Amino acid sequence: MTAPLDVLVVGAGPTGLALAAQLRTYGASFRIVDRSLDRVHESRALGIQPRTLEALAEFGVTDELVTRGNPAMQLRIHLPRRVVQLPLFDIGLTDTAYPFLLFLSQAETESILAEHLARQDVVVERGTELVRLKRxxxxxxxxxxxxxxxxxxxxxxxxxxxCDGAHSTVRTQAGIGFEGYAYPQTFLLADLEVDGLEPGAVHTYMTGSGMLLFFPLGSPATWRMLAMRPPGAPDTRVKLEFLQRITDLYAPDGLVLRDPVWMTDFRLHNRGAAHYRSGPFFLAGDAAHIHSPAGAQGMNTGIQDALNLGWKLALVCQGRAPAELLDTYETERAPVGRSVLRFTDRAFTIGTSRNPLIRFARTRLAPRLAPLALRATGPRGRVFRTVSELGIRYRQSPASTAGSRPPRKGPRAGDRLPDLPRGLQARRAGRGWHLLLSGPPALWPAERLASVLRGRDDLITVHRLGGESPWPDAVQGLVRPDGYLGYVARGAHLEGLRAYLERWLPAQQR
Ligand SMILES: Cc1cc2nc3c(=O)[nH]c(=O)nc-3n(C[C@H](O)[C@H](O)[C@H](O)COP(=O)(O)OP(=O)(O)OC[C@H]3O[C@@H](n4cnc5c(N)ncnc54)[C@H](O)[C@@H]3O)c2cc1C
Known part of the structure; x- marks a missing residue:
């Protein structure tokens, strides 16, 4: 009898591809199957958030994404008599190497991830459908x-x-509920050329009856158009003339649409899985949460689900971590999924409501107040941290432990390791866990460290930070494989770190 695989990954969209990449890095035995014969060639998700760019740097693909993509730094809100211009991301995000929203077609993102897998000799088994699961x-x-x-x-x-999307077979077969609702509106989407739009910005046209948006996609067409089908408009197949009529209605400044590459219409849902895990079954990406594209969160959240889970599965399967580590997947990611559902629902309601008060706020108040609000660094920082997904943290997770003396300043257990000072994240780019020691080297003599790390030193790299540290004090920070701090403590004592490692990365007898 052959030994079972460690993991079967079902679905090779962005979530499944990212999961496969991480399982490969950590040496799990796995297969990845997808029922489609080919990967998607449509643009679909087009915004890649700063946190996703940071997280994918682990595979060395981020430079390629940035080279092929289109960073947008401006949002231009077109009002009847003027245009309000707002900065997107460029202020307030000082702790990331990617302080921008990158526009890139999902087809390109998937192709870059698939090329990475091919270089690692991972075969995506296409035309292969999961039909039944039995424990x-x-x-x-x-x-x-x-x-x-x-x-x-x-x-x-x-x-x-x-990782098998909104209609997940794994979710159904595992008996996990997927509660939520469908929005009544229909949306129109097209990738095409537009004459009359200033390049390099996101353009939104706000009217009382809805919104029209243009995103700088770059390839396979310069622009992505997104609009709500006006109430009462015929529910027919989407054609260029119809999109032009809608554009003339919402944007009366003579824009001309041409050369469409993709046109479609769709309904949106807001649904979340009741659980992200049931025994040996896990859900990630659209299989666990679907929502409106407001804020470009869907694909990003899926990729980050995958990168929270892959290393945990691999270490548990290899007997390097206890099985309870897998429970932290749901503890950490389900609240993120719920908050994305809430946030996108609020943004969607504000953007589409026909309630006269909300319409007034959307078309008159918001454009006037937004530039003022954006000058207030506090609220602006909070909004950008949420949308960019840099603000995600797991402080409540059992896998996040503060030592008896937490740091007075700087990141804490459960927080993402910031890229401040710049280059800090690159230092932990290698595989495994990274122990950052900030303070005089004499505090942690090599032999004391060796005794704590013995039996697990193949998975932990030690970095002595000197002056280049996110903490002003003497601090030990243990960074997990997904870039979040598992353990942080001030001072020279290593007993807290030893206890943390005994729990989550027990020493191996050799
Ligand atoms: C028209 C459209 C426009 C969108 N626009 C945006 C946007 O602007 N911004 C945004 O963030 N998101 C957008 N999205 C959503 C975004 O595409 C998804 O969030 C993203 O693709 C989720 O990735 P995933 O890998 O979790 O799932 P998917 O990309 O859905 O991949 C699931 C994969 O599983 C495979 N599969 C399914 N069942 C089985 C089975 N039984 N056996 C084997 N394989 C199976 C499928 O073939 C598919 O390849 C859009 C989606 C659509 C359809």
Whole structure:
């Protein structure tokens, strides 16, 4: 009998591809299957957030994403008699190397991730559909069907991760609910050329009846258009003439649409999985949460789900971490998913409501107040931190432990390691955990450190930070493989760190 796989990854969208990349880095045995014969060629999700760019740097693909993408620094709000210009991201984000929203077609993002996997000899098994899951003893029996009459096979896996999108088979077979609602409005979407728009900015046209947006996509077309189908408009197939009529209605400044590459319409939902884990089954990405594209959160949240989970699965399967580490996936990521559902719902309601008060606020008040509000660094910083996903932290997680003397200033246990001073994140770019020691080297003599790290030193790299540190004091900070601080303590004592490691990364007998 062959040993079960560590993990079966179902779905090779952005979430599944990111998960496969991390499972590969950490040496898990896995397969990744997708029922489609080819990856998507449509633009779909087009905004990549700063936190996702940071997180994907682990695979060395971020430079390629940035080179192929289009960073937008300005939002231009077109009102009947004037245009209000707002900065996007460029102020207040001092602790990241990527202080911008990157516009890139989802097709390109997936192709860059797939190229990375190919270089790592990972084969994405396309035309292969998961049809049934059955728990059998310690493993799951997974029935796979190959398209084109390729027959069926059964593969055993210890864990199955559903990265299989909104209609997830894994979610259904695991019996996990997916509660929520559909919005009544229909949306129109097109990738096309537009004459008359200033390049390099996001343009929004606000009217009482709805919004029209243009995003600087770059490729395969210069612009992504998004608009609400006006109430009462015919529910027919989307055609260029119809989109032009809508544009003339919302943006009466003579824009001309041409050369569409993709036109479609769609309804939006707001739904979340009741659980992100049920026994050996996990959900990530759209399988766990779907919502409006307001704020460009969907694909980003999915990729970050994957990068929270992959290293945990790999270390647990290799006997390097206890099985309870897997419970922290839901503890950490389900609140993020819920907050994205709430945030996108609020933004969607403000953007589309026909309530006269909200319409007044949207078209008259917001454009006037926004420039003033953006001068107030506090609120602006909070909004940008949320949208950029840099503000995500896991302080309440059992895998986040503050030592008996927490740092007086600087990041705490559960926080993301900032890129401040610049280059700090690059220092921990290598595989595994990273122990940052900030303060005089004599505080932590090599032999004392060695005794704490013994039996796990192949997975932990030690960095002595000298003056280049996010903490003004003498601090020990242990960074997890996903870039979040698991343990932070002030002072020379290493007993708290030893206890943390005993719990989450027990020493191996060699
Ligand atoms: C028209 C449209 C426009 C969008 N615009 C935006 C946007 O502007 N911004 C944004 O953030 N998001 C947008 N999205 C959403 C975004 O595309 C998703 O959030 C993102 O693709 C989620 O990635 P995922 O990998 O979790 O799921 P998916 O990309 O849905 O991938 C799931 C994969 O699983 C495969 N699969 C499904 N069932 C099985 C099975 N049983 N066996 C094997 N394989 C299976 C599918 O073939 C698919 O490849 C848009 C989506 C659509 C459709």
């Amino acid at each position: 059998e003893g310690p493993a799951v029996s997974c029935r796979l069907r190959r398209g084109g009459g390729g027959g069926e096979e059964t593969v055993d896996a210890r864990y199955v991760v559903g």
